[in-house]
Amino acid sequence: MNVTVLIGRLTRDPEVRYTPNSQMAVATFTLAIDRPTGKDKEKQTDFPRITVFGKQAENCERFLAKGRLVGIQGRIQTGSYKNKEGVTVYTTDVVANNVQFLEWGEKREADNGFAGDTGIPEGFSSVDDDMIPF
Amino acid sequence: MNVTVLIGRLTRDPEVRYTPNSQMAVATFTLAIDRPTGKDKEKQTDFPRITVFGKQAENCERFLAKGRLVGIQGRIQTGSYKNKEGVTVYTTDVVANNVQFLEWGEKREADNGFAGDTGIPEGFSSVDDDMIPF
Amino acid sequence: MNVTVLIGRLTRDPEVRYTPNSQMAVATFTLAIDRPTGKDKEKQTDFPRITVFGKQAENCERFLAKGRLVGIQGRIQTGSYKNKEGVTVYTTDVVANNVQFLEWGEKREADNGFAGDTGIPEGFSSVDDDMIPF
Amino acid sequence: MNVTVLIGRLTRDPEVRYTPNSQMAVATFTLAIDRPTGKDKEKQTDFPRITVFGKQAENCERFLAKGRLVGIQGRIQTGSYKNKEGVTVYTTDVVANNVQFLEWGEKREADNGFAGDTGIPEGFSSVDDDMIPF
DNA sequence: TTTT
DNA sequence: TTTT
Numbered sequence: 001m002n003v004t005v006l007i008g009r010l011t012r013d014p015e016v017r018y019t020p021n022s023q024m025a026v027a028t029f030t031l032a033i034d035r036p037t038g039k040d041k042e043k044q045t046d047f048p049r050i051t052v053f054g055k056q057a058e059n060c061e062r063f064l065a066k067g068r069l070v071g072i073q074g075r076i077q078t079g080s081y082k083n084k085e086g087v088t089v090y091t092t093d094v095v096a097n098n099v100q101f102l103e104w105g106e107k108r109e110a111d112n113g114f115a116g117d118t119g120i121p122e123g124f125s126s127v128d129d130d131m132i133p134f
Numbered sequence: 135m136n137v138t139v140l141i142g143r144l145t146r147d148p149e150v151r152y153t154p155n156s157q158m159a160v161a162t163f164t165l166a167i168d169r170p171t172g173k174d175k176e177k178q179t180d181f182p183r184i185t186v187f188g189k190q191a192e193n194c195e196r197f198l199a200k201g202r203l204v205g206i207q208g209r210i211q212t213g214s215y216k217n218k219e220g221v222t223v224y225t226t227d228v229v230a231n232n233v234q235f236l237e238w239g240e241k242r243e244a245d246n247g248f249a250g251d252t253g254i255p256e257g258f259s260s261v262d263d264d265m266i267p268f
Numbered sequence: 269m270n271v272t273v274l275i276g277r278l279t280r281d282p283e284v285r286y287t288p289n290s291q292m293a294v295a296t297f298t299l300a301i302d303r304p305t306g307k308d309k310e311k312q313t314d315f316p317r318i319t320v321f322g323k324q325a326e327n328c329e330r331f332l333a334k335g336r337l338v339g340i341q342g343r344i345q346t347g348s349y350k351n352k353e354g355v356t357v358y359t360t361d362v363v364a365n366n367v368q369f370l371e372w373g374e375k376r377e378a379d380n381g382f383a384g385d386t387g388i389p390e391g392f393s394s395v396d397d398d399m400i401p402f
Numbered sequence: 403m404n405v406t407v408l409i410g411r412l413t414r415d416p417e418v419r420y421t422p423n424s425q426m427a428v429a430t431f432t433l434a435i436d437r438p439t440g441k442d443k444e445k446q447t448d449f450p451r452i453t454v455f456g457k458q459a460e461n462c463e464r465f466l467a468k469g470r471l472v473g474i475q476g477r478i479q480t481g482s483y484k485n486k487e488g489v490t491v492y493t494t495d496v497v498a499n500n501v502q503f504l505e506w507g508e509k510r511e512a513d514n515g516f517a518g519d520t521g522i523p524e525g526f527s528s529v530d531d532d533m534i535p536f
Numbered sequence: 537t538t539t540t
Numbered sequence: 541t542t543t544t
Binding site: 142143167181200202 | 541542543544
Binding site: 006007046 | 135136137138139140141142167169172180181182183205209210211212223225226227228267268
C-alpha cells in the first residue's frame, strides 16, 4: 500500500519532457503545501515534487501554471541517479495517477525562466521509457 | 492537505535519537514497499524514509525490527541541509502521526551494524527540538 | 488505520447543532463527488455525509454554503439508531478532522428549505456529547 | 477526489456473487476497525462494508476468512435501493481497487452461518452488471 | 433528498 | 545503503 493525497499550489509552471521511445509526455512540478502549525511557531511549507505521465501530463501542460491550486492522488516513488561529480543522489517523488484542477481561468504567461533553469531535478532531465509506471 | 498511508517492511532496525531540550524521542527507519507491476516488468520497490516523534517513537524502538510489517499514516515533509562539502541536499520524508504494528513476536536481535553506520541520513544525525511538528 | 480524503461540493448549506452538555458545535453536510467514468457510461456521483466537530464546525457554518468546493480529511465512522418504527438503521459517515475551504467569496443566502426539512439524518437529529470523537 | 485506506479484520467470511451478464465476481465483507480512543472512553469499533470486483474478488474468496487482517485501498460509493416495504434505504460502501492480504495461513472453515443469513445487505443481494465500476 |  |  502506498497512497498519497495532496492539495497545494504549483511553485512554477510545469515542465514537460517526452520519453525517447514511446514519446510519452512526462510532466514534473513542485507543490507548496502549508503545514498546519500552532500559532506560536513560524509558518512552514513542504515542497513535494510531482511526476505525471501520459495524457494527464499533457493536460497539466495545457491547464496548469505557477500558483494554480491542484489535488493530487498518487504514490511515493524513490530512486537514485549519479550527479556529474559521480556521487549518488537519492530522490523521493510523488507519481500522480490522478490530478484534479481546482482552479481554472486563462493559463498564465509562462514563467520567464531562462533555458538553463528548468526546475527539473538533474536525475530526471533525461526521462526514459522505463520510468513509465504502467 | 498532505496525507500519506503506507504499508511496508522495515529495511533495518529503527534508529532512535533524542532532541537536546525536550528529550523527545525521534525514531527513523526506511520501509520497503513493492510496487504492483505487470508480470512482464521486473520487480520494483520504493524505499520511503519514515520519522516518528514522541511516545510512538519509543514504541517503535521497543517493538519494531528489520523485516517487520507496519502501517503508517502521516504526511510528506521536505527539508534541506548542507553536507560536509557545503552543498545543499534536499530531503523528503514521511512524518508519521500513526504507526500500526501489523506483526508481533519477539523483537529480533539488533542488526550487527557497527557504530559509524547508523543508516540515518546526515541531515538528521543531530535531531533538534524545532523538528518537533506539534 | 481508517483514512479518507475527499474533494467535492456541498449539496446544501451545512446544518449545525450543539451537544447538550459541552455545547460543542456539530456540523453535518453532504458532498457531491463525481465518479471518473468512461465516456460511454453515464455520469455518476457519490454523496458521502460529513460530520465535523468543534471549532471547525463553527467555521463550516460561517464559510461554507451549498455548491462550495471543499477538501476533507477524516475517517469512516459507522453507527446505528432506531427509527420511529423501531427498526434499526445503519449509518456510515465521514468524520472530518480537517476541512479545507477550496473556494471563498460571499457566503450564499441560505437555501430556502423549510423548517421540517433539515437534511440531517434522523439518527443525528439529537447530537449528543458521547458522539464527540476526542 | 475520493480516496479511502483501511486496515482491519473481516467480521465474517466474504460473500461472493456473480453479475448476470459478464459473470464477474463481486465479493462483499465487513471490516472491524478499532477507533483509537482516549483510555477513559470505552473501546469503539467501526464496521465499514467493502465491495470488491473481478479477479481480486475471486482472490478474496480463496484467501480471506473471518478474522483475517487486510489493507484496503478504495473509494466511498453511495447508493440506494427499495426494501420489501418499499421504503428507500441509502447505502454507503467502500469499493476496493486494491486489497492487500496482511495475514496468510490455512483458510479457515467457513462460518457456519445458515443459508438465509448471508451478511450481505439487501440492496446488494442481486448484483448487477451496471454495478461494475470500470 | 443531491453539487459545478 | 535496502524488506518478505
